[in-house]
Amino acid sequence: QVQLVQSGAEVKKPGASVKISCKASGYTFTTYHVHWVRQTPGQGLEWMGIINPSGGGTRNTQKFQDRVSMTRDTSTSTVYMDLSNLRSEDTAVYYCARGIGSSGGWYSMDVWGQGTTVTVSS
Amino acid sequence: QSALTQPASVSGSPGQSITISCTGTNSDVGNYNFVSWHQQHPGKAPQLLIYDVSNRPSGVSNRFSGSKSGNTASLTISGLQAEDEADYYCSSYTRSNTLVFGGGTKLTVL
Numbered sequence: 001q002v003q004l005v006q007s008g009a010e011v012k013k014p015g016a017s018v019k020i021s022c023k024a025s026g027y028t029f030t031t032y033h034v035h036w037v038r039q040t041p042g043q044g045l046e047w048m049g050i051i052n053p054s055g056g057g058t059r060n061t062q063k064f065q066d067r068v069s070m071t072r073d074t075s076t077s078t079v080y081m082d083l084s085n086l087r088s089e090d091t092a093v094y095y096c097a098r099g100i101g102s103s104g105g106w107y108s109m110d111v112w113g114q115g116t117t118v119t120v121s122s
Numbered sequence: 123q124s125a126l127t128q129p130a131s132v133s134g135s136p137g138q139s140i141t142i143s144c145t146g147t148n149s150d151v152g153n154y155n156f157v158s159w160h161q162q163h164p165g166k167a168p169q170l171l172i173y174d175v176s177n178r179p180s181g182v183s184n185r186f187s188g189s190k191s192g193n194t195a196s197l198t199i200s201g202l203q204a205e206d207e208a209d210y211y212c213s214s215y216t217r218s219n220t221l222v223f224g225g226g227t228k229l230t231v232l
Contacts, residue, residue: 035221037168037223044125044209044211044223044224044225044226045160045162045168045211045213045223045226046223047213047220047221047222047223049220050221059219059220060220061220095167095168097168100173101156101173101174102173102174102177105156105174107154107156107158107173107174107215107221108156108158108170108173108174108213109158109160109168109170110170110173110179112167112168112169113167114167115167
């Protein structure tokens with residue numbers, strides 16, 4: 001079945017970087033974009049960005065412009081999200097999700113990873 | 123990009139219908155038919171209910187329906203059931219070629 005499996009929980013110190021992986025299976029990896037969404041404790045969902053596994057093109061919000069890097073490895077059907085210069089406010093659950101929409105769009109998410117908890121603490 | 127506006131909470135009794143609103147601007151909800159709704163139970167990943175305003179993925183109950191008027195999208199849940207108690211989030215494509223979520227609505231089934 002279609003699934004996205006993310007890497008395990010991370011504990012990082014302020015100023016460090018974290019790299020989260022998201023391995024896709026059950027579908028053609030290059031056919032669907034992959035979103036990254038985070039959820040801070042007790043708060044709502046926040047869209048971070050998206051990667052097109054076919055060409056590697058990315059798009060992210062201005063908020064994360066300088067700190068987020070999204071990459072992919074087509075040989076392993078895995079996308080990665082690297083967040084640098086971590087601060088305590090980055091403590092959150094990070095999700096990857098497959099993008100879908102009518103006419104091949106990517107504006108929604110139909111399959112979500114299980115989430116990766118990142119804790120930033122000195 | 124500001125978050126879309128949702129009521130913090132709504133409630134209803136089993137069997138009733140409820141509607142959750144999601145208000146944006148003409149830079150997002152009002153200008154594109156790319157509004158989605160997700161349901162999230164505590165400690166779980168979100169699940170897609172509605173995409174492109176009113177489309178339901180296979181496997182999602184027809185008790186869930188979506189619509190849009192102007193800058194406001196709506197999710198209606200009919201025949202409310204205990205398992206519908208969860209958080210609900212809308213999202214929309216934006217003029218900046220990004221997505222934005224609503225703040226979320228906690229549904230309580232009385």
